[in-house]
Amino acid sequence: MADLQGQLLINLPGDDEYMMIHDAYYGTGLFVQGRGLIQHPRESVENFMNRKKLAYYWNYTGPIVNAMVDPIFKDEARREYRNSEMFNGFLEDCDRAGTSYQDFCKSAALIAKLYGAAYIVVDNSDEMEGTLSAAVRNRHFPFLKVVSPMQIRDWKIDDYGRLTMFQYEERIRSGAYTETSRTHTWTAREWSITSGAGSKETGANPLGVVPVVQWLARNTDKRIIKPPSEYVSVVQTNYFLYQLCSWHAQILRDQAFNILTIPDPGTDDITIGTNNVLAYPPESTHTPTFIAPAAAPADMLTGQMDRCVKEMFRMSGLESILGASTSDNKSGVSKEWDFEKTNKRIADFAVRCENADKAIIRLYEAWSGENTGYKVEYPRDFKISDVSDGLANAQAAIDLGFDSIAYKQEVLKKVLAAYMPNLAPDVYDTILKEMKAAAERAAQDAAYGVNDDTKGGEGAGGVPKGDQREPEQDGPANDAAGGGA
Known part of the structure; x- marks a missing residue:
């Protein structure tokens, strides 16, 4: 059993992979102050430290991921439901932090798209109120939590892929130097919360199911709780571009500050640098001149950097939108086909967002006992139209x-x-x-x-077709037969 667990863990994305994706999207961690740079074998420690100080990060991961999420939530999703004071309160504040349901769904969709999946825990208040108005006033009704794959510690599924146990860790930073951790465990029968200090709370789960919604980023097996992110290749390419930019900056700096070479007898030591000179024997026939690294390495790095940028957009299917096409001579039909592929990818994810949205509300209804008659429709067409x-x-x-x-x-x-x-x-x-x-x-x-005596299938004089009796000339009957004449 231990060997099987080891094999299964090897196939799962590790925390290091998730952290790299996180850092690439937000521009933190590895991409701050040159922390992720790799020293060249022939590079001195001093030069490497100077290069780290000059490091900068071109963040393409963030815009690429956002381009697949922002169009879906550009406008409010079309929602229809029965008017309810409690449900309206839930839509205005669904996470006990004042986040509207629309904004929460966008944040959850971003996490799902970035990491491959997100999990929405639909929890309920453990305090019961005597009246509906008191429950709404004190915010004692169901609420949501979004769990990223990095937080998941364990899970169990049945033969059909349904969760029978879900465990995740929640870290709460309550101050500048204070952080607490809690482990939440849900089963179909009970829930438990274990704090870092070892204390444990438990309670019954009256729903009979694990109240967790799986929000997948693409068409992957639902039984895979931690599916790989579709942007791993983009992140790795962006990381390599980070290295290229650092090497490129080093060469440009050396080329911008040339070294002057002059004849000198060599009686005094001269420190070589960009702010002074390099001496050579006076009997040499060379004239004083400036020297700098060759331009070929910088040109080579520039070409490689451009290629990396184009490949990141190509792998994401966004070259048609962001103008990173590898060919400037594409026909109009070809460009339109590229955009259709991009449009379909966004639309496919919109369908997944809509399905997750509906599943969340079903769990809300199970907790609250309300029948909201909820219907939601996410956009399907993302063409830029007038x-x-x-x-x-x-x-x-x-x-x-x-x-x-x-x-x-x-x-x-x-x-x-x-x-x-x-x-x-x-x-x-x-x-x-x-x-x-x-x-x-x-x-x-x-x-x-x-x-209108010409509508309603009427003939002349306001008599309906099929009834060709002559209209009477006088009396109330004539007025009735005339309808609206």
Whole structure:
């Protein structure tokens, strides 16, 4: 069993790998003050220390990952649900830290995309209130925690890949010099919290399931709790670019400060450096001149740096968006195809975000006992389109003449998404309700011929087609038969 566990651990991303991904994204750790630089075999310690002081980091990992997440959360996701004081409070503050549910989902999506997966723990308050208003006022209702793969300590799954045990570590920095750690363990029957001091709290889990949602970054096996990040190659390339930039800066510094060579009898010692001279025997026939390292190494490094940048975007499928295409002579169709591939990758992740979003709310409903009727729709199309084009397409859809209120409502939703993407939810609902009511009234008017003797299938004189009786000339019956004449 121990050998099997060892083999399984070898196949999992280690903490060092996760930390490297973290540092590459945020520009910290290895990429600060030259900590991650490697000394050249022929480089002196003094020169290496000077090179570390000049080190700088071109962060491409951050923009590349953000480019796959930001478009999904550029606008508020379209959510529909029953009005509830508790659920509204949850959407406004879902983590007990004042974070809105929309912002929380974006942060969770970023962690999932960066590390390969994120896990959302849907916990509940351990304090019960007598009234709903008291629970909302004191924030005693379900809340969320996002767990990165680095925090996971152990887990168990059944034959179907469902979690039966989930354990993670939480480190809390409560002061400049104070940090505490707690280990949380969830099973289908109970939960426990073990502090660093050894104290332990336990309680029953009434849900009967582990209240954890798996948020995957791509199409990987759900039974793999710690899937590899899709950006490992990008991070490694960015790390190599970090080394190249340091070597390049060293050569540029030496080339910028040339050394003057002059004839000198050599009676006095001269320290060689960029601020003084290099002497040679006076009987030599050479004239005084400046010397510097050859330009070829710098040119070689420049070319390699450019190649690394292009490869990072190519591996991420973003060359069409960020202008890092390896060919400037691509046809319009080829560039459009590149963008379609990028659009599909973002859309695929948007679907995963939507599924995780729904799973979180299902657990919220299980804890709270509420039936919110929750529906959410994340964007699927990330093309940069003009608002006027969206309105023109909507008008063309209406001009098709489909006599369906539901169809017209969907067209209106597209118009609102294009023209007013950040509309307040209550205003959005009001517009849809008013449009539906107006469409129903128009349909009734058309059916009964109100104010229009040419509609509602009427013939001459307001008599419906199929009833060709001559209209009476006088009396109330004539007025009734005339409808809206």
